[in-house]
Amino acid sequence: MENTKCECGHNNPVGTALCEYCGKPLDEGGQKNRPLEMRYEGKARRSQTRTTSLVDRVWRFFSSVKVAVWLIVITLLLAVPGTFLPQENMVARPEVFYAQEYGAFGDLYYRLGLSNVYESPLFIALLSMIGISLVVCSLDRVIPLYKALKNQQTTKNIQFIQRQRVSCSQPMTEAEKSVMLDRLAEKLSRKRYRVSREGDSILAEKGRFSRWGPYINHIGLILFLLGVLLRFLVPGWYLDETVSIREGEVKKLPGVDYYLKNEQAKVEFYDQDEMPEGSEQSMVKEWKTEAVLYEKDPQTDKLQKVNEGSIVVNHPMKYGDLLLYQADFNTVTDAIVLDVKDKKTKETVGNFKVDLNNPQEKYRLDNGVEINILNYFPDFVMEGNQPTTKSENPNRPAFVFAVDSPKLDKPERSWLISGTDLDGIHQNNRYEIDLKNLETVHVSGLMVRIDKSLPIIFIGAGISVIGLAMGFFWYHRRVWLRWKEGTLYLGAHTNKNWFGLRRELEQVTEEADMPLQFTPQQK
Amino acid sequence: MEQLMQVSLGAMFFLYLLSAIAFVMAVTGKGSRVGKEVHTRRWGRRGIILALIGIISNIIFIASRLMIGGHFTSNMFEFTSFLAFAIAVAFVVIFFIYRAISMGAFAMPLVVILLAYAINFPTEVEPLIPALQSYWLHIHVTTAALGEGALSVGFVAGLVYLIRWVGEDHSTRTAAWLEVVMAVILMFVGFVAASFTFGALDYQVTYKHVVDGQLMAQEYDMPPIAGPFDGELLESQTPFGWTQPFFEVPEWMKGENAASKFNSVLWSIIAGLILYGLLRLLFRKRVYEMLYPVVRKMNLENVDEVSYRAIAIGYPIFTLGALVFAMIWAHEAWGRFWGWDPKETWALITWLYYSAYLHFRLSRGWHGLKSAWMAVGGFLIIMINLIVVNFVFAGLHSYA
Numbered sequence: 025m026e027n028t029k030c031e032c033g034h035n036n037p038v039g040t041a042l043c044e045y046c047g048k049p050l051d052e053g054g055q056k057n058r059p060l061e062m063r064y065e066g067k068a069r070r071s072q073t074r075t076t077s078l079v080d081r082v083w084r085f086f087s088s089v090k091v092a093v094w095l096i097v098i099t100l101l102l103a104v105p106g107t108f109l110p111q112e113n114m115v116a117r118p119e120v121f122y123a124q125e126y127g128a129f130g131d132l133y134y135r136l137g138l139s140n141v142y143e144s145p146l147f148i149a150l151l152s153m154i155g156i157s158l159v160v161c162s163l164d165r166v167i168p169l170y171k172a173l174k175n176q177q178t179t180k181n182i183q184f185i186q187r188q189r190v191s192c193s194q195p196m197t198e199a200e201k202s203v204m205l206d207r208l209a210e211k212l213s214r215k216r217y218r219v220s221r222e223g224d225s226i227l228a229e230k231g232r233f234s235r236w237g238p239y240i241n242h243i244g245l246i247l248f249l250l251g252v253l254l255r256f257l258v259p260g261w262y263l264d265e266t267v268s269i270r271e272g273e274v275k276k277l278p279g280v281d282y283y284l285k286n287e288q289a290k291v292e293f294y295d296q297d298e299m300p301e302g303s304e305q306s307m308v309k310e311w312k313t314e315a316v317l318y319e320k321d322p323q324t325d326k327l328q329k330v331n332e333g334s335i336v337v338n339h340p341m342k343y344g345d346l347l348l349y350q351a352d353f354n355t356v357t358d359a360i361v362l363d364v365k366d367k368k369t370k371e372t373v374g375n376f377k378v379d380l381n382n383p384q385e386k387y388r389l390d391n392g393v394e395i396n397i398l399n400y401f402p403d404f405v406m407e408g409n410q411p412t413t414k415s416e417n418p419n420r421p422a423f424v425f426a427v428d429s430p431k432l433d434k435p436e437r438s439w440l441i442s443g444t445d446l447d448g449i450h451q452n453n454r455y456e457i458d459l460k461n462l463e464t465v466h467v468s469g470l471m472v473r474i475d476k477s478l479p480i481i482f483i484g485a486g487i488s489v490i491g492l493a494m495g496f497f498w499y500h501r502r503v504w505l506r507w508k509e510g511t512l513y514l515g516a517h518t519n520k521n522w523f524g525l526r527r528e529l530e531q532v533t534e535e536a537d538m539p540l541q542f543t544p545q546q547k
Numbered sequence: 548m549e550q551l552m553q554v555s556l557g558a559m560f561f562l563y564l565l566s567a568i569a570f571v572m573a574v575t576g577k578g579s580r581v582g583k584e585v586h587t588r589r590w591g592r593r594g595i596i597l598a599l600i601g602i603i604s605n606i607i608f609i610a611s612r613l614m615i616g617g618h619f620t621s622n623m624f625e626f627t628s629f630l631a632f633a634i635a636v637a638f639v640v641i642f643f644i645y646r647a648i649s650m651g652a653f654a655m656p657l658v659v660i661l662l663a664y665a666i667n668f669p670t671e672v673e674p675l676i677p678a679l680q681s682y683w684l685h686i687h688v689t690t691a692a693l694g695e696g697a698l699s700v701g702f703v704a705g706l707v708y709l710i711r712w713v714g715e716d717h718s719t720r721t722a723a724w725l726e727v728v729m730a731v732i733l734m735f736v737g738f739v740a741a742s743f744t745f746g747a748l749d750y751q752v753t754y755k756h757v758v759d760g761q762l763m764a765q766e767y768d769m770p771p772i773a774g775p776f777d778g779e780l781l782e783s784q785t786p787f788g789w790t791q792p793f794f795e796v797p798e799w800m801k802g803e804n805a806a807s808k809f810n811s812v813l814w815s816i817i818a819g820l821i822l823y824g825l826l827r828l829l830f831r832k833r834v835y836e837m838l839y840p841v842v843r844k845m846n847l848e849n850v851d852e853v854s855y856r857a858i859a860i861g862y863p864i865f866t867l868g869a870l871v872f873a874m875i876w877a878h879e880a881w882g883r884f885w886g887w888d889p890k891e892t893w894a895l896i897t898w899l900y901y902s903a904y905l906h907f908r909l910s911r912g913w914h915g916l917k918s919a920w921m922a923v924g925g926f927l928i929i930m931i932n933l934i935v936v937n938f939v940f941a942g943l944h945s946y947a
């Protein structure tokens with residue numbers, strides 16, 4: 025074991041750089057004239073004193089600022105390429121999207137996993153390591169720092185004072201000294217320093233609390249990361265779903281036991297006089313859904329209203345932890361009205377309305393005319409030679425009808441595909457079915473969200489900012505004065521803003537009638 | 548009100564310009580009659596007073612815009628001009644802490660260039676799309692920009708540090724890279740100059756071309772060096788008859804107005820290089836050598852501290868505005884506080900970058916030269932987020 029006893033008699037732990045008691049530099053490696061390294065007051069930290077076991081080594085790794093910075097830098101670099109192309113959550117079919125849109129580059133991008141880089145194991149591992157590092161480094165430093173700042177001695181070793189970055193000495197007789205020390209103490213406390221005096225020594229200190237800023241910031245960050253972690257770990261803490269509800273419809277919300285009625289969905293455009301002159305496009309002013317939220321009574325199975333109101337972009341509906349956001353707005357065809365014409369008599373037989381979301385099988389018209397729906401394709405496509413539907417949404421409805429009437433020997437087949445002219449294949453039919461009009465309806469696309477870790481996340485962010493403000497807008501300044509054998513020594517340290525410290529000391533010494541110059545030559 | 552807005556915009560531009568000139572005068576003039584000391588102090592005071600009046604006109608401009616349209620931070624013009632304002636404010640704050648007159652000779656020209664760049668974009672007051680209708684828009688954008696303003700002043704000080712450090716010694720790699728930085732800044736100036744020139748000449752040509760089977764029109768407001776792939780002249784309005792490009796961009800450049808943007812980049816490079824060449828011919832010195840006399844008297848350690856201080860002031864404000872407020876707003880508007888949209892991600896990258904800067908500085912070896920380079924790099928990231936991300940990477944935030 026090394027001998028770490030200081031000449032003042034204090035026994036320091038191994039790894040101590042500055043004597044805990046008097047501040048005398050202990051570990052001298054031929055750097056006698058450089059200013060002292062004041063970080064953590066020269067205290068020994070766990071990461072430096074215990075280095076043998078595996079735990080020690082892991083601790084040492086995560087407590088190293090150098091490691092932390094490289095973790096941050098690697099995370100940053102990895103985040104960059106993810107912004108070049110849209111991420112997978114923004115596109116419809118990632119497997120084909122990237123190659124199709126961006127060619128070979130897109131394909132490579134997808135294969136390298138850059139299209140989903142923020143959810144990649146590597147990225148998550150980096151964030152977790154930063155999190156671990158935050159915990160370890162803070163514990164490693166904050167305790168020694170706290171102890172050191174709490175147990176400060178007023179009388180410091182002369183070497184300690186002389187080797188501060190801001191320091192000077194002044195010959196002074198014993199007679200002058202006590203008046204001068206009094207005066208300096210008074211001027212310093214007027215600058216809001218807390219002054220303590222011990223014989224011929226003075227310690228003046230202010231803004232110590234700013235030293236806790238970085239750690240409070242780190243705690244906030246840890247809390248933030250913890251919040252993000254919890255939402256993945258705790259079941260029921262996180263829900264992210266979407267739902268489309270037509271005007272007038274009541275629908276169960278995905279993932280929760282609530283039902284929502286879309287009473288009205290509205291879109292509003294800016295007036296011409298609200299737009300800049302000369303612009304021709306119309307711009308949306310507001311999307312809005314008037315909605316009623318229901319909960320199902322488990323006994324009676326009846327829906328009970330629990331909340332109602334409007335959902336507007338930037339103003340979600342809140343109920344407990346449930347949040348409903350206006351995310352999308354569409355106008356879709358809801359029903360079509362069809363005309364039936366007798367080609368022989370050139371007379372209209374009548375019309376009928378088909379609800380596209382719920383068509384009937386049979387429609388009866390006047391004079392015994394009857395329409396049967398043989399087949400219905402809400403979202404019509406041809407796959408090879410087979411007609412089929414892409415989805416359940418009536419984006420491109422197509423029908424096969426059978427028309428029957430007393431005037432026919434046997435029912436006639438008739439096709440109707442929206443947006444397609446099929447007159448050719450119906451030449452031999454007596455009855456013609458034509459589109460009369462469309463009935464449209466507004467559909468609200470809503471996001472259904474639960475995120476119970478939000479309070480933790482935002483409180484973490486808030487604490488973090490408070491810590492930053494403490495650490496950056498205030499400074500920890502200390503001034504040591506000591507008279508010894510005909511000389512007054514002054515040394516000062518700050519954790520930032522040396523310029524301000526020097527100027528302050530120049531003012532203080534000037535006011536105390538002992539003007540000293542601390543500022544290096546400059547302009 | 549409309550008129551007040553226009554007048555205050557013009558006023559703030561010229562006041563900033565005059566302030567920049569005054570600061571340059573302060574540090575370059577000989578002051579043969581009154582002596583160098585007095586001369587510097589006198590012109591420094593004029594510079595800061597002009598900057599302050601400029602800031603007041605800027606506030607009047609913002610207020611009148613608020614009264615007309617209810618917002619002032621929604622599109623490229625509004626945001627970029629607000630960033631110029633933020634830099635001016637941050638510089639004034641730093642000036643009053645450090646009395647750094649020489650900094651003004653760099654910070655105020657930066658304000659002028661950025662404002663000139665902003666005025667290139669449409670300046671009309673436009674109504675807001677639903678996603679932007681929130682008071683968080685103001686809170687988030689103003690704090691983020693004020694933070695970026697302070698970080699930019701950190702960049703200015705970093706640049707000053709580098710120019711001072713390189714001094715008259717041109718042999719180092721630092722010197723060569725510094726000259727590259729100067730050339731890039733001149734290209735930015737070149738873009739502004741070129742677009743003002745062609746704008747004043749009312750130059751405009753339109754091409755039609757086919758993108759993914761769709762017929763598109765593409766407008767050029769600078770003469771085409773590079774035309775759209777397979778483009779055909781549709782209409783032109785030019786005082787000097789230049790309507791044919793020298794070459795066409797490759798087929799894969801098919802994003803919205805990609806060819807026209809690429810053409811503007813070419814013009815920036817050319818105009819920047821012409822400016823650079825002229826300066827070299829005129830002064831027969833490298834650009835940083837021309838600037839050296841401005842900073843010669845500065846103390847390196849102090850400049851390092853100014854740069855660090857500006858960043859230390861900017862970092863918490865940026866964190867609050869660009870991340871925390873952004874997350875709160877994103878949560879209200881989009882139902883998620885974070886979505887890895889390019890603009891958000893670049894805000895995070897900026898933040899991580901400055902976090903790395905601060906931690907690097909915990910070890911002494913990173914003070915001074917390395918710090919100064921990092922401050923320059925940080926500004927580059929801010930500019931990437933402002934310009935490249937808006938125009939190149941698609942995202943929810945895309946303004947143009």
Ligand code: HEM
Pocket residue numbers: 086087088089090092096154155157158161162165235238239241242245492495902905906909
């Ligand atoms: C993204 C994550 C992080 C952020 C945003 C962050 C932020 C900060 C800030 C702003 C400071 C104050 C710097 C100054 O006063 O100049 C600081 C200090 C510090 N950070 Fe971090 N930090 C992060 C991660 C880490 C990690 C992982 C470590 C682990 C080694 C670490 C270790 C330290 C240390 C040792 C200090 C100095 C504390 C002191 O001055 O007493 N930081 N951090």
